Amino acid sequence: xxAAVAGAxxxxxxxxxxxxxxxxxxxxxxxxxxDRGEFVCIIGHSGCGKTTILNIxxxxxxxxxxxxxxxxxxxxGPSLERGVVFQSHALMPxxxxxxxIAFAVQSRWPEWSAAQVDAQVRQFVALVGLDAAIDKKPSxxxxxxxxxxxxxxxFAIQPKMLLLDEPFGALxxxxxxxxxxxxMRIVRQTQQTVFMITHDVDEAILLADRILLMSNGxxxxxxxxxxxxxxxxxxxLPRERTRAGLHHLDGYYALRNHIVDFLVTRARAS
Amino acid sequence: xxxxxxxxxxxxxxLLLLVLLGIWQLATMSSGGAGPSQAGMTAEQIEYQKMLxxxxxxxxxxxxxTPAEMGATAWKHxxxxxxxxxxxxxxxxxxxxxxxxxVGLGFLLACLVAVPLGFVIGMSPLLHKAFDPFIQVLKPISxxxxxxxxxxxxxxxxxxxxxxxxxxxxxxxxxxxAFGVASVKRxxxxxxxxxxxxxxxRAFRVILPAAAPTILTGMRISMGIAWxxxxxxxxxxxxxxxxxxxxxxxxxxxxxxxxxxxxxxxxVGMLLDLSFAALQRRVxxxx
Numbered sequence: 003x004x005a006a007v008a009g010a011x012x013x014x015x016x017x018x019x020x021x022x023x024x025x026x027x028x029x030x031x032x033x034x035x036x037d038r039g040e041f042v043c044i045i046g047h048s049g050c051g052k053t054t055i056l057n058i059x060x061x062x063x064x065x066x067x068x069x070x071x072x073x074x075x076x077x078x079g080p081s082l083e084r085g086v087v088f089q090s091h092a093l094m095p096x097x098x099x100x101x102x103i104a105f106a107v108q109s110r111w112p113e114w115s116a117a118q119v120d121a122q123v124r125q126f127v128a129l130v131g132l133d134a135a136i137d138k139k140p141s142x143x144x145x146x147x148x149x150x151x152x153x154x155x156x157f158a159i160q161p162k163m164l165l166l167d168e169p170f171g172a173l174x175x176x177x178x179x180x181x182x183x184x185x186m187r188i189v190r191q192t193q194q195t196v197f198m199i200t201h202d203v204d205e206a207i208l209l210a211d212r213i214l215l216m217s218n219g220x221x222x223x224x225x226x227x228x229x230x231x232x233x234x235x236x237x238x239l240p241r242e243r244t245r246a247g248l249h250h251l252d253g254y255y256a257l258r259n260h261i262v263d264f265l266v267t268r269a270r271a272s
Numbered sequence: 273x274x275x276x277x278x279x280x281x282x283x284x285x286x287l288l289l290l291v292l293l294g295i296w297q298l299a300t301m302s303s304g305g306a307g308p309s310q311a312g313m314t315a316e317q318i319e320y321q322k323m324l325x326x327x328x329x330x331x332x333x334x335x336x337x338t339p340a341e342m343g344a345t346a347w348k349h350x351x352x353x354x355x356x357x358x359x360x361x362x363x364x365x366x367x368x369x370x371x372x373x374x375v376g377l378g379f380l381l382a383c384l385v386a387v388p389l390g391f392v393i394g395m396s397p398l399l400h401k402a403f404d405p406f407i408q409v410l411k412p413i414s415x416x417x418x419x420x421x422x423x424x425x426x427x428x429x430x431x432x433x434x435x436x437x438x439x440x441x442x443x444x445x446x447x448x449x450a451f452g453v454a455s456v457k458r459x460x461x462x463x464x465x466x467x468x469x470x471x472x473x474r475a476f477r478v479i480l481p482a483a484a485p486t487i488l489t490g491m492r493i494s495m496g497i498a499w500x501x502x503x504x505x506x507x508x509x510x511x512x513x514x515x516x517x518x519x520x521x522x523x524x525x526x527x528x529x530x531x532x533x534x535x536x537x538x539x540v541g542m543l544l545d546l547s548f549a550a551l552q553r554r555v556x557x558x559x
Contacts, residue, residue: 062462080465092459096481096557105477109467141558159467 012038012195013059013163018068019228020054027066028054028219029229036163041189041196043206045261046216050229052199056167059197060086072163082110085161087169091152093140099127100136103155110159126158127151129188146177150184157188166198170205182208183245203261208248212236215264232268235260293339300338337528345528346535360520362512364536371502371513372540374430378437379498386442386494387487390449391475394483400450411443415501419508429509433502440501441494448490452483484555492548499541514540 012035019030029051036042044052057063059070061080070077072084093102103123108114114122127136130150140148149169156164169185170178186209189196200206206213217232238253248254313321337345353365393400415436422432456479464474480487506515514537521529 060466062465080468082466082468084466086462086466088459088462090459092463094460094463094478094481095559096484096555106467109469139558 012036012040012073013197014069014071015055015059016069016071018055018058018065018070020051020058020063021066026219026226027228029216031228031230032068034214034231034234036195036197038195039193040211041198041209042212042214043198043200043210044214044216044231045200045203045206045265046229047218047265050216050218052216053167056086056165056197056199059163060084060165062086082159083162085156085159085164087149087152087156087164087166089167089169089171091140091148093148093151093155095140098137098139099132099143099151102140102151103127103158106155106159122158126154129157129191130154130184144177146173146181149173150181153181153185153188157192157194160192163195163197166196168199168201171201178202178205179245185209203258203265204248206261207237207239207254207257208243208245210237211241213261215261217268233264297339300336337531341528342531346532349529349532359512364514364517364533367512367514367517368536368540370511371506371515374434374506374513375437375495375498375502378434378502379441379495381434381438382442382445382494382498383491385438386445386490387449390446390487390490391453391479393446394450394453395479397454400454407443407446410439413439415440415504416508419505423509430511433505433509433511433513436505437498437501441498444493444497445487445490448493449483449487452486452490453479455486456482481555481557485552485557488548488552488555492545492552495544495548496541499537499544503537 014035016033017030018032019027021027028049032051032055034042044055046052054063058065059077061077061084077084093099094105097105100120100123103126104119107119107122111119124133124136127133130153132147132150132154135143135147140151143151149172153169156166170181173181182205188194189209196209198209213235214231215233215235217229219226219228221227235257238257239248239251243251349364353363355361355363356366389403393403418436418439419432422435423429426432426435460478460482461474464478469478502513503515503518506513507519510516510519514533518530518533518537521527521533
């Protein structure tokens, strides 16, 4: 097992591939690294395998071949070190917001007292701005609020890495904007390492330090070409950007056009 | 508004009750009442009538009792529910207590078997398929068919009654628990695995609360069956209990007591169902 080398990447994915037998591989030769504190987005068409990669990173699925390392150790199954925010909030409907997050906190630190757990819960509920709803059940919350609880739950366990699977896909455009701002504020504040899947180009440009462009697998005259990471784009925009002022920044449209071009024309395997 | 509708429904129920009582009264008015009067008969004629079995002095309950007679009997039972005049003559509350005790014990045993077994079957498709033929064959067997087997092996009639309650009320709980556990949403299980929740904690904190409404529905159905079974079982094996009371009073041809006991059985069954419905409401959640 390779030892952790400084600068070699906090999260290292090497030659990952996944095939759902007997079909040919959905993607192959996927390799990338993540540094601590980085926010990386992966963007691509449906079916290219983004969620599968995330599930492999979360430990909920396993790769057909290739390796994934975090902090020099190979990933083996789900772990509290990799928190997940699911696309559908996945809150437990029989628990209040407080108890939902407390469940996660107790899983992480089972030796904590009730008071300590409650303090942690309240801290992260305040972080997402849901103090007023802390004792409500999920059925009493709106979609946006439920997703914020999901985010608070993932942050409350203070994982080494956060995995977000299109967390805002089910929200309307207005709510999405508000929560994107909040997520960015929280991530900057906690210096969290984040890997996020998204369909929204503007969201990727707002939040990510690096954007991975993934292509779909396709049939070519030479046979089946599985999907892979076609390109890695480093976000040139200044780190202190806001949603409101994003489109005024230099280089925004160049970046945006480049990504949209990719999705429209080059999303097929190169 | 719900309150207005509730009021209307209550009034309609009352009206239905009065109509039913009225029909009852009309239907029994002709057949009920005293036998032939004693006036105008010589001593020999009275003796002759008695020999024929038509004692003029006796007021026989010939035919279906009237509501008035019914009311009198009910009042007699309800005002003195705890009397104990020997093995065949006890107050209605004592009879009920015995029946409820047997039901409680049989139901509890059924719970202790059905919920854990249902849990295991629900979690493992393999075990589900393996147990399925046994469940499907044993489920439709009537309690009365179990009785001879139980009496022969267990010998004690009271314990046989409890066993029969157990074997008949275990199936709805078992199947509902298995179904509830198998239907737990995958995303909640995914959350539990990303939080590294141990299997036992996951069973109690995620799977059980998620399946609780379905499990409690099964319990409610099982309780209904258990109450049905105890009456039938007690008729067969005797002892103290509301079922045996019905059978005993039938042998005494005391129809008023039989009808009274039937009504009591119905009311107690309804109360049991209502209490389980309340429990069910407490564990129900909205997604």
